[in-house]
Amino acid sequence: MTQAHRASDVPFVIDVVAGQSYFWCSCGRSKSQPFCDGSHKGSGFSPLPFVAQKSEKLFFCGCKSTSQAPFCDGSHNR
Template identity: 60%
Template sequence: MSDTPIIAQKAPYPVEVTAGKTYFWCTCGRSDSQPFCDGSHKETGFAPMKYEAEADKTLFFCGCKATGNAPLCDGAHNKL
């Protein structure tokens, strides 16, 4: 399998997060539960990234998997 993630979408995923809740962002792009992990990375070199929300708010999780600010969008999708 490739060590390059699959682009799930070329736009961020807006998500209402809850303070204190832990989220596992998909790093491989294979999950059917984007932007979060569903275990599809099994037998790849990928693992989900743990993110713990500090406040109740809307965050924009990266969909292209090319962000330099993982797991959040930094606009990298605009260069793909």
């Protein structure tokens, strides 16, 4: 598997909607960050599905180095 590309040096703050499905980009290539647009094809990466349990503001990882995917764990600071 190839190393992910850094999409952002900061997390993406997203207002998610309860019951809605989201597909977090794990490769860093998507033009629709932090979500997948299919740009990973052929990279060995796959998007990570996430279903919002409630409507709230969440911090999605932008650096693609998080250990708590799809959420930011502060890895961009290291």
